[in-house]
Amino acid sequence: MKVAIVGAGLTGSLLACFLARRGLSVSVYERRADPRVGQVERGRSINLAISERGLDALRRIGLVDQVMADALPMKGRMIHPVSGPLDFQPYAASGDRAINSISRSALNNALLSAASAAPGVSVVFEHRLVELDSASGRMVFATPSGKVSVSADVVLGADGAGSAVREQLLAEGIVAEDVDFLDYGYKELSIPAVDGEFALDPGALHIWPRGTSMMIALPNPDKSFTCTLFWPAGSFDALTTGAEVSAYFAEHYPDLLPLAPDLVDDYLNNPVGVLGTVHTLPWQAHGRTALLGDAAHAIVPFYGQGANCAFEDVVELDRCLDDTGGSWARALRLFEARRRENTEAIAEMALANFVEMRDKVASPVFRLTKQIEHFLERLLPGTYVSRYELVSFSTTPYAEVQRRVRRQHQALGASVAAAACVLAAAWRVWRRP
Ligand SMILES: Cc1cc2nc3c(=O)[nH]c(=O)nc-3n(C[C@H](O)[C@H](O)[C@H](O)COP(=O)(O)OP(=O)(O)OC[C@H]3O[C@@H](n4cnc5c(N)ncnc54)[C@H](O)[C@@H]3O)c2cc1C
Incomplete structure (x- = not known):
């Protein structure tokens, strides 16, 4: 039984680790070069909040201690008003539960290394899926040395929100998709360490709620913070010079200015990311080709649950394989039946949390x-x-x-x-x- 996973992001690499435990032959195809030896993409979210669902999945493959060694627990929100004192709001009644700020690339690399070391798994980089026949499992990849054709008994699309697997299933008329783009974009900024120490409290997720927009900041292990601006689409273009950027932030985010020496450079050069919710129906075809993670159901990031939810997908698919005695055709249908209402629910809650974070938390x-x-x-x-x-x-x-x-x-x-x-x-x- 040969299983192909398209995409070696968070979902694909975790999935490979889980499937390896079943003694399957697993090939993972990733369009990027090996991130463990190359450079991280600029402007892609640098850190992630990983909470219980993500930790549960990591625990099952014995990786939780390694990942948590560098995690920074955040026990609540720290609200930054335009003026006046900061306000800390704990997440839990007991005050001691935390979500964890984790480096996206460190997490991905840890999962990739675990997948590559697992028996039966091979990870191939610089292979971009460009064609797929979902009925036969034949795939064509674009590689630096030309096109390569391979086939597998099962093809799992873990290739993210802009999934090529989903696109191929759409072209075959097998799935329908509905992508609700949010009329907001995001841009990352940075707050470096000051004299080797965090410039803000690292035990909190920082929020600058500004009514129709907001900024958040999460701590990194190198004692810097990564800030993400969530602004209405198009409004980023309104500031085009360093003077305009500085003046705007002085008025709306005054406490950020002295902490962000690279603000102007970050603002003018970092890309604006798009945000949206992906609804796909169905997630599988012919009992042998399927989507999971963001490829099936990307969500907006305001509950910090996209990756957590994708990890839970992997745990559930593994459970479905157990419950169907390893029958992929039955497991893929069962997986969709069990997961769909849950992914729809978190998509809804993530959108609602945006209003809470940008508007309500300050009241x-x-x-x-x-x-x-x-x-x-x-x-x-x-x-x-x-x-x-x-x-x-x-x-x-x-x-x-x-x-x-x-x-x-x-x-x-x-x-x-x-x-x-x-x-x-x-x-x-x-x-x-
Ligand atoms: C700003 C922002 C902040 C976020 N914060 C959080 C957070 O705090 N907590 C949280 O849980 N989630 C968060 N998320 C969501 C999280 O990033 C995603 O849910 C998660 O990355 C999904 O993992 P994935 O592996 O399914 O997709 P991806 O991470 O997108 O990985 C897909 C992989 O497939 C590869 N690929 C794509 N196309 C092809 C192709 N044609 N052929 C081969 N390979 C291909 C890509 O290169 C990539 O490696 C955030 C998202 C954003 C945008």
């Missing part, structure tokens, strides 16, 4: 709501659990998270209404002459 009402939520979590442990806790610190399926949070809100609403009725009745009795 006193939001802060009070979070304090009440944490109070309820302490008062009713295990009974009331916040959405953030369930998404980031558990492996509860995303769709179940949505249902549970809805039930909790209904129960809370009913309790408040009942309490109000009792109080109103008591008031009437007390007032009666």
Whole structure:
């Protein structure tokens, strides 16, 4: 049984590690050169927040300690208003749970090395998929020395949001896709270490909420921070000179200016990335060709869950192979049946979290709501659990998270209404002459 994985990003390399444990012959084809010996692409998100779902997958292949050795735990959000003091908001009621800032390239390299070392796995670089026959498993790759044709019994597309595998399935009329581009783009900036130390608190994810736009910053192991601006598409073009950039940031992000000596250079030279949600139906064809990770269901990054969700895909596909006795045709259908409602749920929650991060986190009402939520979590442990806790610190399926949070809100609403009725009745009795 020969399995081909297209894409050696986070999903493809993790998947190779899992499939190797089944004794399968796995070939991974990656369009880039080996990132372990080359340069990292500029402007691609440098770090990622990895939480429980991602850690769970890494634990299963024995890589969690290696990856976590360089991770920087972030226990809450640090809000930077235009003026006034910073405001730290813990993620968990206990205050001690954290999401982890991890270098994307270090994580990818660790997974690639584990995949390459696994028995039965070969990773081939500079192979870009350009043709696919999903019924026969025949693939054509463009390589520096010309086109190469290969075939496999199973083809798994882990080639990211702009997936060539998905494109081929679309061209064959097998899948339908709906890509909702967000009318926002992103650009990365950097805050270097100051005298060998972090310029900001490394124990938090920093947010500069500005209503219709925002900036975030995550710490890196070299004590720098990577900032990401999320601005309405097109608005990046409004600042074209160094003076304009400096003046704009002095007005809207005043505390960033002294910390970011390369601000103008970063702003004028780093690319603007696009953001969107990919919906694909179905994810598999002929029981032998399938999509997973961003190739099947890319989401916007505002819950920090894209890679976590993709890792969970790999765990679920592995479980489906167990549950179907290794039948790929049945496992791929089962995988889609089990995962779809969950990936739709996190896509929805990720979009909703953008509004929360860019707009609501700065408001006193939001802060009070979070304090009440944490109070309820302490008062009713295990009974009331916040959405953030369930998404980031558990492996509860995303769709179940949505249902549970809805039930909790209904129960809370009913309790408040009942309490109000009792109080109103008591008031009437007390007032009666
Ligand atoms: C700004 C930003 C911030 C993010 N932050 C977070 C975060 O904090 N936490 C989180 O969990 N997620 C985050 N994400 C999402 C996360 O980056 C993705 O979900 C994750 O990278 C998906 O992994 P993947 O392997 O499916 O796709 P990719 O990482 O895109 O990898 C696809 C691979 O396929 C290769 N490839 C593409 N086309 C071909 C081809 N034709 N032939 C061969 N190979 C090909 C590519 O070179 C690449 O190596 C963020 C995303 C963005 C944009």
